[in-house]
Amino acid sequence: MARPIELIPLLCLNCATRLPANPDEAAWVCPQCGEGQRLDEREGLARLEVHYSSGIPLNQPGKPYWVVDGQARFQRKTYSGSQSAEAEKFWGDSRRFFIPAYTLPLETLLKVGSAFVSHPPTLEAGPPAPFEAVTLSLEDVTAIAQFIAMAIEADRPDKLKELQVNLQLGDPVLWILP
Ligand SMILES: [Zn+2]
Incomplete structure (x- = not known):
């Protein structure tokens, strides 16, 4: 039974x-x-470790993000054009990833995650606040960060033939953002 x-x-x-x-x-x-x-x-x-942003409005729950610094190196092969120098400059020594930990369709998650890599929000700690459910586990952070890095690189205006990423991530912490 x-x-x-x-x-x-x-x-x-x-x-x-x-x-x-x-x-x-x-x-x-x-x-x-x-x-x-x-x-x-x-x-x-x-x-x-859970940190709360000071910008969370009182009447609205915050949104949880896994925040992690990463070093990304790419191998890109193109049909034409080369954005390798731009890619290297963009990623520099390291970039900070903000990976939505609340439920989002994968496509939206990649969009939000990519936008945050280019324009990281300032992290200023505030008091604890309610937040949306955390449904993305820490174990999934590496895979999603790789997806985000690839999405950013695939967006460059050269004709990409092959793309490989080597991503080294630090330890993710949870931030609750507005
Ligand atoms: Zn307790």
Whole structure:
């Protein structure tokens, strides 16, 4: 006989309060003590740094983003034209990625993520605020950052034949932005 799936309640690592966790979510802030936590694929519940922007309006929940610095190097082969120098200049020593952690269609997510690489918002810390559910797990950050880097490079006005990216990322933290 098939058994119903049993959901194990997640308890705050800090104060053992039950976290308001839905099955499709990946990170939470404890409603009792405010400790940030995420579900790690291997280790279970793990502590997570959560920062809040000072720009979140009072009457609107903030939006969670994984923020991570990355070094990107590309190998591009083109049919004609070459934007390799522009690419190198754009990526420089490192760039900051802001990866939407709330639910978005992939296409929109790439658009938002690409725009933030070109125009990163200033990060100024403010008080804790409510925010939309975190549905993109930290484990997915590398793949999405690669998608974003490729999307930016594919947009250059040369005729791309082949594109490879080598992306080195730091440790992502969660920021809640307006
Ligand atoms: Zn707690």
